[in-house]
Amino acid sequence: MSQLGSTERRMQILKNISIFANSDDALLRKVAETLTEILAKKGEIVFYKGDVGRKMYIILKGLVKIHDQDYTFATLTDGQVFGEYALLDTEERSASVTAVEDTQLLVLDQKMFYGIMITHVSVLQGILKVLVGRARNNNKLQEELARERAYIIQQSEEIKSRSEEILAQQDEIAKKNAVLHEQNQLITSSIEYARHIQSSLLPEMSEFTKNLPHSFIFYLPKDVVSGDYYWFYEDKITHRFLVVCADCTGHGVPGAMMSFLGTTYLKQIVEFEGVRDTDEILERLNKEIFLALKQGKRDTKDGMDLCMVWIDKPTKTIEFAGAKGQMFVIPPNATEGIAYQGDKIAIGGERAEKCFTRQFFQYEEGTSFYMFTDGYRDQFSGTTNRKFMVSRQRELLLSIRDLPFEEQHKIVSNTHFEWKGKEPQTDDVLMIGYQL
Secondary structure, eight states, X not given: OOSTTOHHHHXXXXXXXXXXXXXXXHHHHHHXXXXXXXXXXXXXXXXXXXXXXOEEEEEEESOEEEEETTEEEEEEOTTOEXXXXXXTOOOBOSSEEEESSXXXXXXXXXXXXXHHHHHOHHHHHHHHHHHHHHHHHHHHHHHHHHHHHHHHHHHHHHOTTXXXXXXXXXXXXXXXXXXXXXXXXXXXHHHHHHHHHHHHXXXXXXXXXXXXXXXXXXXXXXXXXXXXXXXXXXOTTXXXXXXXXXXXXXXXXXXXXXXXXXXXXXXXXXXXXXXXXXXXXHHHXXXXXXXXXXXXXSOOOOOEEEEEEEEETTTTEEEEEEEBOEEEEEOTTOSSOEEEEOBSOOBSSSOSOOOOOXXXXXXXXXXXXXXXXXXXXXXXXXXXXXXXXHHHHHHHHHHHTTSOHHHHHHHHHHHHHHHHTTSXXXXXXXXXXXXX
């Protein structure tokens, strides 16, 4: 390895790449050692527009241009990166890249990156920053384009004689429209990639139905990706089953970022570290979110509301804890349900140390349980412009609790869409129902 391409030099460059900005030195060293070094001769095309991208390139020394035929979008030099979106999807390259002079490049393969991403939370955070950055850049470009369009219209009305100049400006707008269209395609593919990541982090439904055969999950993201998520885990020793229902701050990509952190840290705390008490799980999750988002250094209220239960079937015991989350329980033959409310503090926010409480209670065979976020009850009606409300939601659950759960799922879904009508969906929706 050349001095120019030493591991330390590579690590320094990686620190300046948004995907790896929050990574520790151990991870940076691991990534640095997997990079391969190549030489692109002057005039050599690194890749063409339309090629399927599976690699990211880092410039060790040299100069390249990003272009579409004769039109050059940008030139990049030492320490800069190109092709990084290929790590997030396999869409066709949106431009060509050519070496302006002999250029030494470092290459990171998409397959290797996937392996790193799945096991390191900091890389997932970096990906979300890239996705959010793309969306913000697109919004800025749209605003700029709208201003230029307004300017062209004004000029055409005031100075009709300058037809040639106006035509030239319109041609420039058309070119920018084409660039905007390509960026929109990139953003769409990136958000679709985020959906793929979110789906891979959610647990398998087969594990849920194996432990809770009489059950349903009504999961309806407001956008392509969701800020609501569910998670469950079976303790192979005690055979208890943990169910989590969570609602993160926001929806869409920002909410999905929080859900990525939530599912990843729950897996770490419960599955890898073996924490079992629900109050301690919430306290640990709060601390991890606080540290991951550096909430002590800035004023941010990002976080999540959730509730969780350990189900112990042999003893017919429920252990419940919540961070603003709640659960509705209907015993067999009961005319009213029981609402179990978690602590009135959320996960995340201004404090790393928070105390949560857990509750224990026995259940009778045939008891129905419903865990949910606020998206279902907060949906506005398409006819009255009123929210569905928690009281109406509980009445609905009381009316269907004796039906098969497949039928319950259909009624919950149909009721939501009938109530919503043509009104836009208010928030992400998640409801989990099961009978023990």
